[in-house]
Ligand SMILES: Nc1ncnc2c1ncn2[C@@H]1O[C@H](COP(=O)(O)OP(=O)(O)OP(=O)(O)O)[C@@H](O)[C@H]1O
C-alpha cells in the first residue's frame with residue numbers, strides 16, 4: 001500500500017524498546033485511547049508460524065523469525081492508523097529502522113536497568129533470548145540494545161509510570177502535537 005499522502009495524524013505509531021518494557025501492554029492501551037487498530041508483531045509472527053515464539057526459534061531458527069518480522073513490519077507500517085508494537089529485537093535490522101522511521105511515528109519506551117530487573121521473573125519463560133542467560137549477560141544485552149533504540153521520533157521514560165498512565169501521557173502528547181501541526185483540520 002502506498003502511503004505518501006499520510007498526514008502526521010494518520011501515520012501509524014510504532015512502539016520500540018527492550019523486551020518487557022511494556023510495548024504490548026502500553027501499545028494496546030494507547031490504541032484504545034486513540035481509537036486505532038492494535039497490532040503486536042510478535043503475535044502476528046506466532047500466527048504465521050502457528051506456534052509460540054520460543055518454538056519458532058527452536059524449530060526454524062532466529063533468522064527465519066527475523067525475516068518474517070521484517071515482512072510483517074513492512075506491511076503494517078505502511079497502513080494508516082495502527083498502533084504497532086514490534087519485538088524488542090526488530091530495530092536490529094536496518095531495513096526495519098528505515099521503514100518505520102519513514103512511514104510511522106516511532107516511539108521509544110525507555111526504562112532503566114534497575115527498574116527492568118524487577119520484572120525479569122515474569123519475562124524469562126516466554127522470551128527465548130532471556131532463557132538460560134545470567135543476569136550479567138542480560139544486563140550486557142540491555143545496554144547493547146540501547147543504541148539501536150536511539151533512532152526514534154520520541155522517547156518516554158516509563159520507570160515511574162503505570163502502563164495506563166504511560167498510555168494517557170503519550171495519547172495527550174500526540175494529540176497536542178497533531179494540533180500544533182494541523183490546528184484546524186479533523
Ligand atoms: N509501566 C509498567 N509498569 C509495570 N509493569 C508493566 C508496565 N508495562 C508493562 N508492565 C508489565 O511488564 C510485563 C511485560 O510487558 P509487555 O509484555 O507489554 O512488554 P513488551 O515490551 O511487549 O515485551 P516484548 O518485547 O518481549 O514483547 C507485563 O507483565 C506487563 O504487565
Ligand SMILES: O=C(O)C1=C[C@@H](O)[C@@H](O)[C@H](O)C1
Nearest residue numbers: 019042053087088089127128
Ligand atoms: O529482543 C528480542 O530480540 C526479542 C523480543 C521479543 O519481543 C520477541 O520478538 C523475540 O523474543 C525476540
Ligand SMILES: [Mg+2]
Nearest residue numbers: 023024042085
Ligand atoms: Mg510485546
